[in-house]
Amino acid sequence: MNNFDLAVIGSGIGGSLISLMNKDKNLVLFEKDKNLGGTASTFKRFGNYFNTAATTFVGYEDNNIIKDIFDSVGFIPDIKESSCAYRTIINGKTIDRKRDFEDFLDSLNSVFYHKNNRYFWQTLKDIDERFWGLKDIYFAKHSLNSYFKTLKTIETLFKEYKFLMFKTANSFIKDILGDISKEYEDFIDAQLQITLQSTSKNIPLLSFAIALSYPFHKVFYPNGGMGKLFDDMLKDINLKRNEEIKFIKKEKNSYRLISLKDEYIASKVVLNIPVFECSNIFLDEDIKNYYKKFSFYDQSAFVIYLKIDSKEDFLNHYQIILKDIIPNTVSKSFFVSFSSKDDKKLSQNGYSVTISCHSKAIVWSEMSKIEYENKKEFTKNYILEEFLRNFQNIKKDDIKIEFCATSKTFKRYINRFNCGSSPLNLNNILKIPSCTTPFKNLYNIGDSVFAGQGWSGVALGVKVLNSNLI
Ligand SMILES: Cc1cc2nc3c(=O)[nH]c(=O)nc-3n(C[C@H](O)[C@H](O)[C@H](O)COP(=O)(O)OP(=O)(O)OC[C@H]3O[C@@H](n4cnc5c(N)ncnc54)[C@H](O)[C@@H]3O)c2cc1C
Incomplete structure (x- = not known):
């Protein structure tokens, strides 16, 4: 059959x-x-489990498609809400991307005070909320009718946002915040890297708002690794x-x-x-x-996997912003995810940590095996040095296992050079x-x-x- x-x-x-x-x-x-689960899977190596790339689960809340889909088939995911979407560390200063708007604003103002911060971030949050409230988003291009329905979606967006739809992220920043410091700009751009893999230079306000607003939603930790969601589903x-x-x-x-x-x-x-x-x-x-x-579309990832033996407590996610672009990547920042201490599968022999940043497939192509291995090792060590500098309560000896992946690794396991x-x-x-x-x-x-x-x-x-x- x-x-x-x-x-x-x-x-x-x-x-x-x-x-x-x-x-x-x-x-x-x-x-x-x-x-x-592909890019969102969990794998076992050296007797321990690691999340391949995706670590945060967002969208399980009322009025969101994921919850609608899961509810429609009676599936309840095994997840728990993270206390904070992530903590950004930039030049030793920390900003917590908390879901509560006032808590986030306090944290932001303590590092990048601006009198228009409230208006700026509230506007982004509103644009995002209105987007997820729209019901009939359609996009297809196979027939006249599908083009017609797609144009109707553009019309719906236009009715909702009017001329904001044509505004760019860059001009919105300039209009509301004016000339901000390089550090504040890096803070905004690094966050866009997480969800959009882009900077504020070349995107519309609508994408900008949705990308920067995900921490205002409930962010969840999948128990037993992201891959377990797929095993259950x-x-x-x-x-x-x-x-x-x-x-x-x-x-x-x-x-x-x-x-x-x-x-x-x-x-x-x-x-x-x-x-x-x-x-x-x-x-x-x-x-x-x-x-x-x-x-x-050449956008891919460089990912490091660690097993860390530590008694300290950590949030689920951190973002570390550096002054310069990390060698062999296209990013000044990297994202660090720790397994929850009480996760029996991932934290069995210590924290399971996934560190990721953006790179390109071309960076890892057309070279000898030795050159490739050296380049990987160099990039991994560079990031690990910065990691240890930013997490002073972790010592080099606490890292019991370390290895990494490039676009070549992704192609081998999940058949994709681009991510x-x-x-x-x-x-x-x-x-x-x-x-x-x-x-x-x-x-x-x-x-x-x-x-x-x-x-x-x-x-x-x-x-x-x-x-x-x-
Ligand atoms: C480093 C990194 C971190 C990320 N973090 C997050 C995050 O925290 N939260 C989040 O929501 N998103 C995150 N993302 C984005 C998210 O992971 C991806 O957008 C998403 O997982 C892609 O899903 P997909 O449906 O395109 O499938 P893919 O992940 O591309 O999976 C496709 C599957 O198809 C299989 N396959 C391919 N070819 C064949 C074949 N011929 N026969 C059989 N099977 C085949 C592959 O093995 C794979 O399992 C991250 C992405 C990256 C790169």
Whole structure:
């Protein structure tokens, strides 16, 4: 029985959420890796568990798509709310991104006092709240009707935001805060790196507001690692783990999926593979050519994994901002996530720590193995030195395990060189891939298509995709 109504390829956030929403259908979900969740998975190495990249879970609250999706299928995630989204450390000064607006403002004003801080941050928070309150966001480009519905969404946004929609982040900063210090600018830009992998120079106010406002939402720690959410979510799904789909061939009214283990026929196919990696998989020239037209968006990550033996208490997340760009990356900052002390799985032999910052795939390509290993080691040591300088209660000897990953590692395990979506703006809105394709019953989902990255961005795309699958 290898015939399915729906085949989903990849168990990242996109593939898993769409599978969950369609779990009553004759569905199969393929995952090449042994761990579920892709960029948001948890893996075991040297007898210990580590989160691969994503560590924060946001969006499980009323009026948010993630909660709507989970509620609609009766899934309750095993999570606990973090006391603070993250603590930023910049030149020895700390600012806590607390959910409570007044607490955050006090913390911010103690480092970067500005008389217009309240207006600035309140406006961003309002823009964000209004966005998540909008119900009918749609984005697809496969037919006249889909273009029409997409334009209606732009009209809805325009009605909601009027001319704010055309304002850039940069001009908003200038208008409200004027010429701010380099440090304050770095503080803002480093936070945009977390959610948008961009700076305030080239993004619209709408994306800016949504990206900077995520700490005003509930931020959760997934017990047992981010990957456990996927194990729990997918426990009743027909799942083929450790099975990579190598080739797909379009047939008359279906698609033939070929793995090294077997062949399958599916009426509808959802690819949770970044669009840049899809052309290789198809045997049909027209589909290959469709995917070739998406130019590679080179944004990736450099990630360090640590096991730390320490009795100290830590918040779940920190952001460390440095004066200069970290070698072999595109970032002046790195994000540090500690496992919770009471997490029996991740904190079994000490804290499990994931440190990440942004790099590019090209930085790690075309060099000998020795050059690559040296470059990795150098980058890791540079970041670790800064890490120890900022966490003086951790000593070098407390670090019991250390290793790192580049875009090459991500390609090997989860089939993607790029990690991150290009931020939406009015210039690229019609160039961003949508979940629909020109080919009947063939779809994409994940952070390389609308709406973007992270739990909420990918889930927004899933909602649009699901309306097309029905
Ligand atoms: C360093 C870093 C930190 C981040 N931190 C956060 C965070 O804290 N919170 C947050 O919300 N977001 C975070 N993000 C963003 C978030 O992790 C991603 O946007 C999201 O996980 C991407 O999901 P996706 O649906 O695109 O799937 P992907 O993560 O790309 O997963 C796709 C899956 O498909 C599988 N696959 C690929 N090809 C095949 C094939 N041929 N056959 C079978 N299976 C296949 C892969 O193995 C993989 O498991 C972070 C990203 C990075 C890089």
